[in-house]
Structures are given as structure tokens and as C-alpha cells.
Amino acid sequence: MNMLAPVMSGASPTLPETDPPPAESELSSDVATALLVAMLRSRGTQADIAQNDVEIAQERLDVARAKLERALERAREAGESAGFWGGIKAAFSGDVAALAGLVASAAAVVASGGTAAAVAAAVAAGMSVGARIAEEAGLDPTTCQVIAVAGAVGGLLAGNPEAAIGTASRVASVARGVQAGSLSLAGGAGVVEGHYRGRELHARAAGERAAFERDSFALDLEEALRRVERAIREAERVRSTLGEVVRSHGELELAVISRIGAT
Amino acid sequence: MDPVSHSRSFADPMLELATLLLENDHARERSDAEALARARVEQQRAMNDAVEALHDAADSVATGALLQGGFALAGGVASSAGAVGLAVRAEGGTTPLLAGLSTGGNAANALAQPMYALVGEAPRLEAEADAKAAEHRRTLSSWAADDASDDRERTRSRIDQTLGALENTLEAHHQANIAVLSNF
Numbered sequence: 001m002n003m004l005a006p007v008m009s010g011a012s013p014t015l016p017e018t019d020p021p022p023a024e025s026e027l028s029s030d031v032a033t034a035l036l037v038a039m040l041r042s043r044g045t046q047a048d049i050a051q052n053d054v055e056i057a058q059e060r061l062d063v064a065r066a067k068l069e070r071a072l073e074r075a076r077e078a079g080e081s082a083g084f085w086g087g088i089k090a091a092f093s094g095d096v097a098a099l100a101g102l103v104a105s106a107a108a109v110v111a112s113g114g115t116a117a118a119v120a121a122a123v124a125a126g127m128s129v130g131a132r133i134a135e136e137a138g139l140d141p142t143t144c145q146v147i148a149v150a151g152a153v154g155g156l157l158a159g160n161p162e163a164a165i166g167t168a169s170r171v172a173s174v175a176r177g178v179q180a181g182s183l184s185l186a187g188g189a190g191v192v193e194g195h196y197r198g199r200e201l202h203a204r205a206a207g208e209r210a211a212f213e214r215d216s217f218a219l220d221l222e223e224a225l226r227r228v229e230r231a232i233r234e235a236e237r238v239r240s241t242l243g244e245v246v247r248s249h250g251e252l253e254l255a256v257i258s259r260i261g262a263t
Numbered sequence: 264m265d266p267v268s269h270s271r272s273f274a275d276p277m278l279e280l281a282t283l284l285l286e287n288d289h290a291r292e293r294s295d296a297e298a299l300a301r302a303r304v305e306q307q308r309a310m311n312d313a314v315e316a317l318h319d320a321a322d323s324v325a326t327g328a329l330l331q332g333g334f335a336l337a338g339g340v341a342s343s344a345g346a347v348g349l350a351v352r353a354e355g356g357t358t359p360l361l362a363g364l365s366t367g368g369n370a371a372n373a374l375a376q377p378m379y380a381l382v383g384e385a386p387r388l389e390a391e392a393d394a395k396a397a398e399h400r401r402t403l404s405s406w407a408a409d410d411a412s413d414d415r416e417r418t419r420s421r422i423d424q425t426l427g428a429l430e431n432t433l434e435a436h437h438q439a440n441i442a443v444l445s446n447f
Contacts, residue, residue, distance in 0.1 A: 178343075191332030197324050199325075208313065216303075
């Protein structure tokens with residue numbers, strides 16, 4: 001009798017029907033028979049208790065499975081939200097801030113007046129290229145315009161270094177403002193990302209607990225099924241022994257009566 | 264329910280031996296059941312510790328990100344205000360306020376990452392280490408529970424075998440009695 005298969009399939013286990021014990025009027029009144037009848041009733045009670053435990057364990061197992069699914073779903077949703085805000089943080093702290101920083105550095109070099117116009121022209125050309133690349137990469141159009149304008153201004157300045165210092169200084173300040181603003185937005189996005197990462201990790205921890213409860217209740221279910229199986233097997237043994245005792249008594253009485261009758 | 268009584272003495276030494284074996288196996292079965300219960304309790308305790316550590320790690324990540332992002336946000340706003348203010352000043356040159364905003368903002372930005380390392384990363388790593396240690400204890404308890412369960416099943420199997428042999432012995436005695444009476 002394999003009663004452990006329902007544990008794997010998730011179906012509720014069913015118990016085989018057993019024959020009722022022999023009526024007391026059919027039995028002799030000796031101690032052994034009375035003891036065996038008591039044992040048979042005890043096994044029946046144990047089987048009933050174990051069957052009840054099976055039902056309870058099955059219900060708990062179903063609840064634990066549902067809790068695990070919900071926890072994993074919460075973790076997945078929180079992870080998706082964290083990923084979204086993490087992407088925003090990366091964009092503002094990465095591309096935008098880096099390009100704005102590049103503009104600021106280049107404009108500061110020009111504003112210091114310590115470099116030749118050729119260097120300024122090269123920086124301006126690089127910023128124009130960078131703006132095109134940034135636009136193709138899908139960055140904010142306004143940011144691309146800032147970089148492109150800074151590149152164009154740098155190009156103009158290359159033609160008139162003496163007048164460049166004041167204007168380049170302003171470009172550098174604006175670019176630094178853009179960079180700092182990007183980093184602040186990245187910081188804000190980082191706060192939201194951290195909130196969702198925390199929720200994701202909390203949900204995963206809840207999932208760990210639910211998975212443990214599921215495994216634990218599955219073991220309880222197996223144990224309860226084994227107890228039912230054992231109680232039924234022992235009841236069968238006691239029933240068989242009881243039958244043998246009744247038969248033996250009968251044969252013994254017949255043998256004695258036959259012997260007495262033969263004398 | 265233990266059907267074998269201490270107070271009964273048996274004429275047949277085989278029956279007495281079977282009685283002793285059954286008593287020994289029942290005692291061993293109870294001992295195995297207690298060992299299994301202890302292992303399950305320790306498993307539960309270790310699991311609780313592991314889950315608590317994971318929750319602590321989650322709190323550390325959220326707190327660290329909050330402080331890091333907060334410092335970066337505040338620092339960025341201050342730096343941005345200082346830089347833009349400098350750019351729009353018609354007369355050029357900086358003021359103490361603008362210089363302070365820029366300096367303070369840069370300082371706050373510089374603190375963001377170390378703050379996360381102090382409040383977020385370090386506690387998270389410590390909590391994850393605690394979770395791993397608790398998980399290891401849970402694994403050991405699980406092995407102990409499996410061993411105790413296997414021992415109990417082996418003991419029960421021996422009990423069944425002994426009872427089977429006992430039944431055969433009793434049947435043999437009965438047949439012998441019938442044979443004696445028949446030939447008397």
C-alpha cells in the first residue's frame with residue numbers, strides 16, 4: 001500500500017476501508033482475547049487520529065505553498081521597480097553627469113586661458129560628436145542641446161581666445177550646474193531604488209520562511225501518512241492474531257472433546 | 264500500547280528473549296523519536312535566526328541607500344545652486360554664499376558613498392554572514408533529523424520482524440499442543 005504518492009502529486013490522500021472488529025459475543029472471555037480486542041480498538045483510534053493529522057498537515061502545506069508564491073511575486077515586483085529606478089539613477093549619474101562634467105572641464109580649460117585655441121577647437125569638436133552620440137543613445141534632448149551648444153560655443157571661442165575667457169567661464173558654471181543637478185536626481189532615484197531593493201529582500205526572506213514551512217509540513221504529512229499506514233497494518237496483524245486465537249481455542253476444545261469422547 | 268508485561272514470566276526462553284528484544288526496540292524507538300523531535304526544534308530555531316538575519320540585511324540596504332541618496336540629493340542641489348548662481352551673476356566672480364553652496368554640496372556628495380559603506384554595506388555583509396551561519400546550522404540539524412528518522416524506521420522494521428517471529432512461534436506451540444492431544 002503506497003500512501004506517500006499523494007505527497008508528491010499534491011492530491012489529498014484517501015484511506016482504504018477496513019473491516020470492523022469481530023463482535024464481542026463471538027469471542028471467548030479469556031484475557032488474551034480481551035487484550036487483543038482492546039489493541040484492535042486502540043489501533044483504530046490511532047488510525048483516526050493519524051488521518052486527522054493528515055488532513056491538518058495537507059491544509060497547512062497548501063497554505064505554505066500559497067504564502068511562498070505570494071512572497072516570490074512580491075519579490076519579483078519589488079525587483080522590477082528597483083531595476084527601473086536603478087536604470088534612472090545610472091542614467092543620471094552616468095551618461096548625463098559624465099558628459100556635463102566633460103563640458104565643464106573643457107570650458108574651464110578654455111576659461112583659464114592657459115591653452116591654445118587648437119586645444120579648444122579639439123574639445124569643441126569632441127563635444128559636438130559627444131552630443132550626436134548622446135542623442136543616438138536616447139538621452140534627454142535638452143541635455144544633448146546643452147552639450148551641442150557648449151561645443152558650438154567652444155568652436156567660436158577657438159576663433160577668438162581673448163574674448164573666450166568670460167563666456168567659457170559661464171559655460172563651465174552652467175555645465176557644473178547640470179552635472180550637480182544630474183547627480184542630485186541620481187541621488188533621489190537611488191533613495192527610491194534602495195527602498196524597493198529593501199522590499200525585495202524582505203520578500204525573499206519571507207519566501208525563505210515559507211519554503212521552510214512548506215518542507216516542514218510536507219514532512220509532517222509524510223509522517224502522518226506513515227502513522228496511518230502503520231496503524232492499519234498493526235490493526236490487520238491484531239485482527240489476524242485474534243482470528244488465530246479464536247481458531248486455536250476452537251481447535252483445542254474440539255481436540256479435548258474428541259479425546260474425552262474417545263475414552 | 265505495549266502488550267508485553269514485565270510481571271509475566273515465560274516458561275519458554277524463546278518467548279522471554281522475544282520479549283526482551285521487543286522492550287529494547289521500543290525503548291530505542293522512543294529514543295529515536297526524541298532525537299528526531301530535538302533535531303526538528305533546532306532546525307526551526309536555526310531557520311528563524313537565518314530569516315531574521317536576512318531581514319536585517321534588507322533593512323541595512325534600504326537605510327544605506329536612503330542616506331547615500333539623501334546626501335547625494337542634498338549635495339547635488341547645493342552644488343547646482345552654487346554653480347547656476349555663479350553663471351547668472353552679471354558682474355562675474357563668486358560670493359561667500361555661492362562658494363559655500365558649492366563647497367558644501369561637493370562635501371556632501373563626497374560623503375554619500377562612504378555613508379553607504381558605513382551604514383548600508385557593512386551591516387548588510389555582517390547580516391548575510393549571520394544568515395549563512397544559521398543556514399549551516401539548519402543543514403546540520405536536517406541531517407541529524409534524517410538520521411534519527413532512518414534509525415526509527417529501522418527499529419520499527421526490527422519490531423515487525425520480531426513480532427512476526429513471535430507469531431510463528433506461538434502457532435508452532437499451538438500445533439504441538441494439538442498434536443500431543445491427538446496422540447495422547
